[in-house]
Amino acid sequence: MKWFKSLSVAALAIAMVATSVSAAGAASSLKGKIVINGSSALLPLTLQAANEFKKLNPKVKISASAAGSITGPQSVRKGIADIGAVDWDASQDVPGFKKFDGQVAHKVAIIPFAAVVNKNVKVDDLSTKQLQDIFSGKVTNWKDVGGDDADIIVVNRAFGSGTRVNFQMKALQGTDFISKGNNYKEVKSSGDMKTAVETTPNAIGYIDLVYVTSNMKAMKINKVAPTEANVVNGTYKVWGYGYYMTKGEPNEVTKAFIEYIQSAKFQNGSLKKLKFIPISAVK
Template sequence: MKWFKSLSVAAMALAIVTTGVSSANAASSLSGSIVINGSSALLPLTLQAKSEFQKLNPKVKISASSAGSVTGPQAVRKGIAQIGACDWDATKDVPGFKAFEGQIATPVAVIPFAAIVNSDVKVNNLTTQQLKDIFSGKIKNWKDVGGDDADIVIVNRAFGSGTRVNFQLKALEGGSIVSTGSNVKTVKSSGEMKTNVETTSGAIGYEALAYVAGSKMKALSINGVAPTEANIINGKYKVWSYGYYMTKGQPTGVTKAFIDYIRSAKFQNGSLKKLKFIPLSAIK
């Protein structure tokens, strides 16, 4: 009898181990490839999710690049990407861009945006009107907004940038952005924006908060309200947007699995928050 009981216990243990191995194998049997293009604001999030997802699913290959939000749904429409990362819902018209028909917009994160300045700028807060006057080219010296007597250098994102779309609509209330002049630069990505503002004395630009932490630039308050997670959640700070993954129709297969992972509670409340994005569930 004791021998029989021992054998039964051993059999049960083996069954549990075997089941665990089978489950692990099943979990890692997912295979396929995903090409992601579009938003540079979302790129840090995409790269982190890619790294984690590929460790869990080593048979999956993911390539990610960024050339501005509008290139995301464009790449999906052309069939060269399965996911188009975009800082607006590209199934709807926004100023300057028509809706991309036949695509599905799945929100994956809340993106806080901020006006940013070089660390030598002695201004910490600007009003909406001051921002509008600076970016339209009306105000050209920091002394006119409480800073030192120094030229303002405007760093712009190129047309097609989701960061630009959101900043112009929400921080500038749709106001104009000057595009030419000796004190104006235009850059193609969030990374280039970060580099230019950090290295250019008197520079001002706009950026997703994911690029600001630990950098040689600072995010400004707008109308006395700082660009923090708490102020976005309580409705005081308005310069933010949902970040979307655009797909041709409803996502399926490995594409759906990756999007489900980035939307999972574990990722949203873990890596996503560490990167200074805000979980979808935080906005009611």
């Protein structure tokens, strides 16, 4: 009887190993190439997901670049990218941009955006009105909003940025940006914004939370901090969905990659560690 039980256990173990090998083989049989372009806000998520997906599917090649949200659907339309990463649904009209006909939007993350200042700035909280006045150029000195007597350096993203679209719509409620002046800088990407705010005393800009470092400060807006909890409970309003745009329905390998990012494992694991919020968190 003991011999029979041992044999049964051994047979079960062999069956489990065989099943695992078979499943691994099936997973690794996927092959192809995926080209991704667009949002720099979504780039950390894209790179992390690509790294994980390629380990599971070594026959899949993924290349990713980020030149701003608008370049995502533009690249898809031109046929030079399979996925366009965008900080808005590019299949719909949004202020400043017409929809991209024939493209399908796939939600991949919730992106919290924050007004950020250089660590030397002694202001911790700004109202919507104060943000509007600063970014439109009406208020030019930190002393006018409770800080030191120092000129405010406004750092803005170039037109075509999804972070810019979200910040203007949700933090500034549509108010126009200042566009020139000695105290105005314009940058092309989230990485450039990070560097500019970190290295420019008295600077203010805006960025998604994944890029916030100890050399800058994420501001409260109307006394509400830009945290995951406050996005989920509805008190912090400056956030948007991140999308992957495809020309029509994606092919097999692209679909598998998008579904991996949308999976509960990635959404509740690597995505949250990067300070994005799972798409299921907000109803």
